[in-house]
Amino acid sequence: MKIFVTGASGWIGSAVVPELINAGHQVVGLARSEESAEKLQAAGVEVVRGTLDDIQLLKDTAMASDGVIHLAFKHDVAFIQGDFAAAALADREAVEAFGEALEGSVKPFVIASGLLGVTPGKKTTEEDGLDAGEATASPRIATANIVLGLADKGVRSSIVRLAPTVHGDGDRGFMFTIASLAKQNGQAGYVGDGASRWPAIHRLDAARLFRLAVEKAPAGTVLHAAAEEGVAMKDIAEAIGKGLNIPVVSITPEEAPKQFGHLAPFIGLDSPASNEITKKLFDWEPSNPGLIEDIASGYYF
Numbered sequence: 001m002k003i004f005v006t007g008a009s010g011w012i013g014s015a016v017v018p019e020l021i022n023a024g025h026q027v028v029g030l031a032r033s034e035e036s037a038e039k040l041q042a043a044g045v046e047v048v049r050g051t052l053d054d055i056q057l058l059k060d061t062a063m064a065s066d067g068v069i070h071l072a073f074k075h076d077v078a079f080i081q082g083d084f085a086a087a088a089l090a091d092r093e094a095v096e097a098f099g100e101a102l103e104g105s106v107k108p109f110v111i112a113s114g115l116l117g118v119t120p121g122k123k124t125t126e127e128d129g130l131d132a133g134e135a136t137a138s139p140r141i142a143t144a145n146i147v148l149g150l151a152d153k154g155v156r157s158s159i160v161r162l163a164p165t166v167h168g169d170g171d172r173g174f175m176f177t178i179a180s181l182a183k184q185n186g187q188a189g190y191v192g193d194g195a196s197r198w199p200a201i202h203r204l205d206a207a208r209l210f211r212l213a214v215e216k217a218p219a220g221t222v223l224h225a226a227a228e229e230g231v232a233m234k235d236i237a238e239a240i241g242k243g244l245n246i247p248v249v250s251i252t253p254e255e256a257p258k259q260f261g262h263l264a265p266f267i268g269l270d271s272p273a274s275n276e277i278t279k280k281l282f283d284w285e286p287s288n289p290g291l292i293e294d295i296a297s298g299y300y301f
Contacts, residue, residue, distance in 0.1 A: 001108075002026045003214060004061050006052065006094070007071030008045060009036040011173060012112065012166055015207035016069065017043050023211055028065055030058075030072065052094045062101040067108035067156075067214050070098060079262055088139035095143050104154035110213045111157075113144040115199055115226060115273045116164040116266060123229065126161075126222040126277040144222075151220035158217035163199035163226045163273065164266070166206055167294045174263060175291070179240050179300040181261055188241035189251045189259040194234025196270040199226035202288035212282045223278045227286030230272030239295040 003020055007013040008029030020027050021044055029045040030052075031037040037047045050057045052072055062068050072094070078087035095111060102109050118129040118141065129141050130148070150157040167175055182188040206225040213223055234248075241248035256264040278284060289297070 001066035001214070002028060002064075003067050003069060004028045004030070004048075004065040005069045005071060006030045006058075007073070007112075009039050010071060011171065012162070012203055012206055012210075013071045014039075014043075015203045016071065016210045017045055019207040019211045020214075023215075028061060030061070052090050055093065055097045058094055058097045059101040062098050065107075068098055068102065068110070069210055069214055070095065070109070070111040071210075073112070082262065085139065088143070092139065092143045092146070095146055099146065099150045099153070099155065102150070102155045106154055106156055108156040108158070108214045108217065109147065109150060110210060110217065111144065111147050111159050113140055113159045113161045114164065115161045115224065116271050117269050118161070118271070118273075121270050124224075124271065124273040126224055126274070130222070148220050148222070156217070156219045158213050158219070158221040158223060160206075160210055160213055160223045160225050161273070162206060163201045163228075164271070165198055165200040165231070165291055166203050166225075167200060167291050168203040168288070169297075169299050171203070171300070175236075175295065176300055177263060178236070178260065179244070179295075181259060182237075182240050182246065183244055183301070185259055187246055187259075188237040188244065188248045189255075190233040190237040190248075191251060191253055191256055191268040194232055194237060194250065196233050196268050197230025197272045198233070198236075198269075199224075199229055199271065199273040200231050200291035201225050201227040201286065202290075202294070204288050205286040209278070209282070209284055212284055216282070221281070223281070224273055224275045226273045226275045227288070228290055229274060231291050233267065235292060236295070239292050240300070243295060243298060243301050
């Protein structure tokens, strides 16, 4: 198939691209910079220059493709500029554009969504977070539900809910930030008793799941890219403390912003997630290192 991938040069996209190409697919990638375009071309990708704001370009490229994997998100706007609402709106508008372009085509449309906070305090399954009441609480859940609704409009739509920690060599996401702040503060911290849990997945395991989704996920499918159901924050802090040879300490919620910066609101969220339905649907068994093993490897330091 000819697959249009947004975010193709990003952390996850740069793993999805070779996964698709090695499986015999042709990839068209959205690039917003010359640097990204050059990287994609070197990887054997047909490049389309533009951004998520170029709505007509997104529609035209989707219609000319056999399927779409939407990975791009304005992380800089959401987490650096602190305007998550604006980033979520841009994501929703792009998704709606893809939906219009693909309606009635029976083409696959896969988007990346998130697992963190879908059902705080309880293990999230692939069947959770799908009713209208829950959707109104989170813009990204609402957008994911728009995608699932496209199944009734002739689109083979599916969502892949990513663990907040998509780790591996080269990661510059949450774990890299937490480790960097620990080094800066001279201590590795966890909030309270450190029992809050985050699911985790290696980027290569996540990439394989996106390929399987675009190839054969039934319309209206929810998939969980979570190799580990939940890694305790205390265990993460201890692994970072050991790697940096610094103290590991419990901190209060009030102290969290000093230790974790803009990630503070998320650190205390207990958000474990199941992958049982996903594994049963596909021949998908995560096989790459777990989070603690990855932290111990040293490249986060």
